[in-house]
C-alpha cells in the first residue's frame with residue numbers, strides 16, 4: 001500500500017474506541033502527520049456553532065512559512081467556502097488568485113493561502129464543520145489525495161460527533177446530579193447479576209453507608225427495621241418478577257442508632273437474556289413528614305377522645321341542668337312576676353342582650369336560666385360567669401381566653417367563656433363588678449361579635465347571646481364613673497327587673513310550697529302541710545335576703561321538723577344579719593351558711609365594715625377581699641344604711 005494510504009489507515013484505526021477526551025489531541029496530531037506526508041503548509045479544522053449560523057477554527061497545524069489560520073467568523077470571512085460546504089460539496093482551489101469571490105480571495109491571501117482544499121464535515125446529513133488543507137503556493141490536488149482526505153474528514157466528523165454526544169451526556173448527568181442533590185434525592189443503581197449497589201453521596205448518607213464501602217442488596221436489607229423488611233423484600237421480588245416498578249416507604253436503621261424514614265422508587269431494566277439486569281432508582285428522606293403524620297394522628301386521636309369526653313360531659317351537664325331546673329322551677333303567682341315572665345317570653349326568641357336587675361337573692365340567675373331555656377339556644381348549655389368571684393387580674397383571660405405564654409404563669413392555652421358560649425348564651429352575673437378595662441373589651445366584643453385571646457391578636461368570630469345581671473343600680477354606677485355609659489346602653493337593650501320578695505308577697509305561698517316539697521323529698525321527710533301560723537309569720541317578715549333567705553329558712557325548718565306538719569319560724573329581724581346583730585346561738589341550731597354569715601357579719605361589725613387593707617375583715621378571715629365580697633353577695637350580707 002502506498003505511503004499516504006497506509007497513513008490514512010493507521011490514523012483511522014486510532015479513532016476506534018478513542019475516549020472522547022483524547023479526540024482533540026489525536027486530531028491535532030493527525031493534521032500534522034497528513035500535512036507533513038503530503039507537503040501541505042497548513043491543515044485546519046473548523047466547527048459550526050451550536051446554532052448552525054457560523055463557524056470557528058478549533059484545530060490547526062501550520063508550518064513556519066504560513067501563519068495559523070485565525071479565522072473567527074467563517075461566514076463573513078469566507079462566504080464562498082461556507083456556501084460550498086453547506087451544499088455538502090468539496091471546494092478545490094488550485095490558485096486562490098483565480099477565485100471570483102473577492103471576500104474569500106482577499107482573506108485567503110491575508111492568511112497566506114494560495115491553494116486550498118476544503119471538505120465538509122457531515123454527520124447525519126448535518127454540516128458540523130470543515131476540514132481545510134492550505135498551501136502557500138499554488139498547487140494541484142490529485143484525485144487520489146482528494147479521495148483519501150475526504151475519508152479522513154468523515155473519520156474526524158464522526159469522532160467529533162461522538163465527543164459532542166459524550167459531552168452532552170456528561171453535562172446532562174451533571175445537571176441531573178445537581179438537581180438530585182438540590183432536591184436531596186439519593187440516586188442508586190443495583191447491578192443485579194453482579195449484586196453491587198452504586199449510590200450517589202446523598203444516597204450513601206440516606207442509607208448510612210460509608211463512602212467507599214462496597215454495598216450489596218443483602219447489606220441494604222440488613223439495614224431495614226425488621227418489621228419493614230418482609231414488605232420491602234416482597235416489593236423487590238414483584239418488581240423483578242415483571243412488575244418493573246418499585247415504590248416503598250420504609251425505615252433504615254443507621255449504624256449510629258438513628259432511624260430514618262425513606263421513600264424509594266425504582267425501575268427494573270432487563271438484560272438481552274430477558275433476565276433482570278439492573279434496577280435504578282431514587283430515595284428521599286421523609287422522616288420529618290412521617291413524624292408530622294404521627295403527631296397529627298396522635299393529635300386527631302386526642303381530639304377524638306376529647307370530643308367524646310365533651311359529648312359525655314355535655315350529656316352529663318344537660319342532665320344536671322335539667323335536674324337543677326326541676327328544683328328551681330320558677331314559682332310565681334304575683335302580678336309583677338307574671339309581667340316579668342311575659343317579658344321573658346317576648347325576648348327569649350330574639351338574640352337581644354338582656355339586663356336583669358334586682359336585689360341579691362331575688363332569682364336573677366333562675367330567670368336567666370329560664371330565658372335561655374326558652375330561647376332557640378336551649379340545645380347548648382348556658383355558660384355562667386360571676387364577675388365578682390374572679391380576681392380583677394384574671395377576668396379578661398377568663399372571659400376572652402389566652403394563649404400559652406400570654407403572660408408570666410400562663411402555662412397552657414385557655415379557652416375563654418365567650419368561646420365556650422359560642423352558639424349559646426353567656427350569663428354575666430354581677431356585671432357591675434367588672435373592671436373598667438374589661439368593660440371596654442366586653443363592649444368591643446358585643447359590637448364586633450369577635451374576640452381576641454390574650455396574647456393573640458387574631459380575632460375569633462363568636463355568636464353569643466348575652467344575659468347580664470346585677471344587684472347594683474347601673475345608672476348610678478355610670479353617673480359615678482364606675483361603669484361605662486356606652487356598655488350600659490348596649491346591655492340595657494332589654495331590661496328585666498325582679499322586684500324584691502317583700503314587694504310580691506303573693507309569690508311567697510307557691511315558693512314555700514315548692515321549697516318544702518323539694519327539701520322534704522331530698523331529706524325523705526313525710527311533710528304534708530305547713531302550719532297556717534307559720535305561713536302568716538312568713539308573710540309578715542320583710543325578707544331582706546329575698547328568696548335565697550326564704551329557701552334557707554325552709555331548709556332549716558325541714559331539717560328540724562319531725563312529723564307531717566311543718567312549722568317554720570321566720571328569723572327575728574333583730575337577729576337578721578342585715579340588721580347588724582346576728583347571733584347564731586340566739587337563733588338556735590343553724591345551717592352552715594347561717595353560721596358563716598353570722599361570723600362574717602361579726603367580723604365586719606368589728607372592723608367597721610372595712611373589707612380591704614390591713615386589719616380589714618378579709619385579712620382577719622384569711623380571705624382575699626374579692627372572695628369575701630363574693631361570699632357577702634351570695635350570703636346576702638349588705639352594709640346597713
Ligand SMILES: Nc1ncnc2c1ncn2[C@@H]1O[C@H](COP(=O)(O)OP(=O)(O)OP(=O)(O)O)[C@@H](O)[C@H]1O
Pocket residue numbers: 327328329330331332358359360361362363364365366367429471511514547548551633634
Ligand atoms: N321564682 C323562684 N322559684 C323558685 N326558686 C327561686 C326563685 N327565684 C329564686 N329562687 C331560688 O333562690 C335562690 C337565689 O336565686 P338566684 O341565685 O337566682 O338569685 P340572684 O338574684 O341571682 O342572687 P345573687 O344576686 O346573689 O346572685 C336560688 O336557690 C334559687 O333557686
